[in-house]
Amino acid sequence: QAQLVESGGGLVQAGTSLRLSCVASGRTATMNAMAWFRQAPGKQREFVASIFWTGDTTNYADSVKGRFTISRDNAKMTVFLQMNSLKPEDTAVYYCAARNNVYVTNFYDPRVYQTWGQGTQVTVSS
Secondary structure: OOEEEEEOOEEEEOOOOEEEEEEEEOOHHHOOEEEEEEEOOOOOOEEEEEEEOOOOOEEEOOOOOOOEEEEEEHHHOEEEEEEOOOOHHHOEEEEEEEEOOOOOOOOOOHHHOOEEOOOEEEEEEO
């Protein structure tokens, strides 16, 4: 069984940075693409960024482009989300997700991801 464990969340001030980590374990051979989603109270879960375990392709939500960077360490089966210039509206629970399918057009849709972590809280104060 595949597992994802996130870490790195916390309470920070606006304008500062945080780096989230997601460690994959178990049946990782089926995880072809990884993504970060977030969910604020009372809102739907939304796509943040995605990356493949091979190649250089990444995707970002418009709201985080230029501020967030997704990266990976294949040897450690870890995906990172570097978050800079944080804003109060970035406050949410951040989830790591994995999907089996390589080629999907709706990579931003949480329904195409099969494995999820437990989430890590990020709170940005103004």
